[in-house]
Amino acid sequence: EKRMARKSESVVVSLAGNIDNHQGATAFGVVGAALYASFDKLRCTFYECCKPQTDWIKPNISALRHVLDKNLHGQHLVKEVVPKALKSHFMNHEPTKALVMSFHGWTGGGKNYVSKFIAESIYKLGMKSKYVHMFVSTVHFPHEDKSDIYKLHLQDWIRGNVSKCERSLFIFDEIDKMPLGMINGIKPFIDYHESIDRIDFRKSIFLFLSNTGGPNITQEMLNLWYLKKKREEVSMNDLENLIQLGAFNEQGGLHKSELIKHSLVDHYVPFLPLERTHIKLCVKDELHRRGIAPTDDIISKVAEDMSYYPANIKLFSKTGCKRVAQKVGYILANEEYDSIFGLD
């Protein structure tokens, strides 16, 4: 009897100990969670994080509109399409798919420039954000014969990054130079899936940049110019037939890709070839950037120094605004401008 009594006593003691342990563990867990939450909050104050209630990721479409109006010359269609597309993506808390925009146009028309503004309008750190990922085909995927390996790496990369932050931005520059078929590896992530391996890709954004369709856009703009249609009156409808004809997918990158077959590109955004007036505005911008008051003399010299197409009417700059900064530097190096720099 005594032994029984001792045993049951010890059972009671050990049970009580367990309950105590359990309560202790629970209390410890609660304190730990609270500590972790405040540590996490503190961490998010100083280091970029993906939490919605912080201001690291805070889409601001009015700011984007403003910055495009101020800085982007000659691209009224871009100003019309891009902010709207982003706004409708962000307004929807449960988008059905990732937002995919494909930018097309001649070199130097502002495709990278606009991508940068988009990143800055969403992420506090802009292009430097760890949630913005830029791929340049000729740099990241240079070998055609390695497309299978690249595809797997790219899929891992996208999966890994979206699992860390649903609001990730992926920019693919020179997509027309991406090894054939590689782009199909991205398809599952931008399709209408709720989630893949419990990762939701539908809040992410994909931008594809290429010169594909640039010559067709230029030709169409030239035709419209001959028809005396004002540039600012050219609408998306005027260029719609290029999309219908697949001119933006003529070669490389998106060509024959699953994205096209399944209509996964949401917006084709045409960048128009820039004219002399726009080049002059870019020269002004560059002078301002250098802290130099623009003069007609410098502006005309730089504009004259650019190459234009077609040869007879010299309407469009062959390199858009791309080489303006170098040309400005070169012209300012002439002795006659030494006084500006206090060198005379």
Ligand SMILES: Nc1ncnc2c1ncn2[C@@H]1O[C@H](COP(=O)(O)OP(=O)(O)OP(=O)(O)O)[C@@H](O)[C@H]1O
């Ligand atoms: N439409 C524009 N308005 C104002 N500045 C522009 C415009 N387009 C280009 N620029 C200027 O020229 C620079 C180069 O342009 P950007 O790299 O965006 O051209 P791109 O279209 O991406 O060319 P590519 O097809 O060769 O990659 C920009 O950083 C910007 O300073």
